[in-house]
Amino acid sequence: MPLVTAACLLEHAQANTYAIPSFNFHDLVDLQAIVTAAEAEAAPVILMASEGTIRFAGFPYIEALARVAASQAKVPLALHLDHGRELDNIMKGIRHGFTSVMFDGSHLAYAENVRLTNWVVDVAHRAGISVEGELGQIPGTEDDISVAEQAAGMTDPGLVAEYVERTGVDALAVAIGTAHGLYKGEPQLDFDRLAAIRQAAVIPLVLHGGTGVPDATVRQAINLGICKLNVGTDLRLAYTGSIDQALKEHEINDPRPLLDIAREAVIEVVRDKIRLCGASGQAKAIKAQL
Ligand code: G3H
Numbered sequence: 001m002p003l004v005t006a007a008c009l010l011e012h013a014q015a016n017t018y019a020i021p022s023f024n025f026h027d028l029v030d031l032q033a034i035v036t037a038a039e040a041e042a043a044p045v046i047l048m049a050s051e052g053t054i055r056f057a058g059f060p061y062i063e064a065l066a067r068v069a070a071s072q073a074k075v076p077l078a079l080h081l082d083h084g085r086e087l088d089n090i091m092k093g094i095r096h097g098f099t100s101v102m103f104d105g106s107h108l109a110y111a112e113n114v115r116l117t118n119w120v121v122d123v124a125h126r127a128g129i130s131v132e133g134e135l136g137q138i139p140g141t142e143d144d145i146s147v148a149e150q151a152a153g154m155t156d157p158g159l160v161a162e163y164v165e166r167t168g169v170d171a172l173a174v175a176i177g178t179a180h181g182l183y184k185g186e187p188q189l190d191f192d193r194l195a196a197i198r199q200a201a202v203i204p205l206v207l208h209g210g211t212g213v214p215d216a217t218v219r220q221a222i223n224l225g226i227c228k229l230n231v232g233t234d235l236r237l238a239y240t241g242s243i244d245q246a247l248k249e250h251e252i253n254d255p256r257p258l259l260d261i262a263r264e265a266v267i268e269v270v271r272d273k274i275r276l277c278g279a280s281g282q283a284k285a286i287k288a289q290l
């Protein structure tokens, strides 16, 4: 089946209180792993390419990989540009078959974030593509910021209704205590803030930095309105860690058995996250609605 928009998947997740598992991929191996896991779980998933992946592989390869995956898959898949900051990349993504884009204006002043996000929404909606915006700043764990600094960057619930109305985004990434990369301690999510954001916005909410967030915390976030869980680092760790381990144990000079091992390792991680999101078995109902 063709790629579907993220909005169509998120709408179903929101109506049924689960989250669409959304995974960063970089190449054929992790893409195949994500799709194989999604099929094994009969789950919808969002395939995400970041600007870093676009620099690594280029739009034509990413487009071709995702299109082939979707044409062979029995589960609904969306192709999403993750953390798009360059408008040029957003435009190229739209032209290259992406069915969803994130405009990450979190580094901009509020008014500029609103203005540019609204511009992206206008262009993307005319092309039939959904848009995720970000309000507040989701840090990287490597930024080593203090608790006070992280709190200062969190999404202000008081701005949410206006931001959603003025930008027209289909989904909103929230900064509520998660970070990208590996956590040093257990992440503390601000659930009161999430509940207040949920009150202010009726659109699906997105939790970034899914790696290392305890399962119970993810479940609580889903109950409070998170409809999309982004996971990247966990897949990269499985990919590289399994290859590292295999090379320590065996002398291998053919990449294929190594990449088979990596793919199997990523499949396991992805299946776990799909189950955690409550997305197993949801593909059928979405397909019936298409
Ligand atoms: O946008 C991507 C995600 O937020 C990935 O975060 O690498 O910490 O899992 P993660």
Ligand code: ZN
Residues within 6 Å of the ligand: 083, 138, 180, 208, 209, 230
């Ligand atoms: Zn992210």
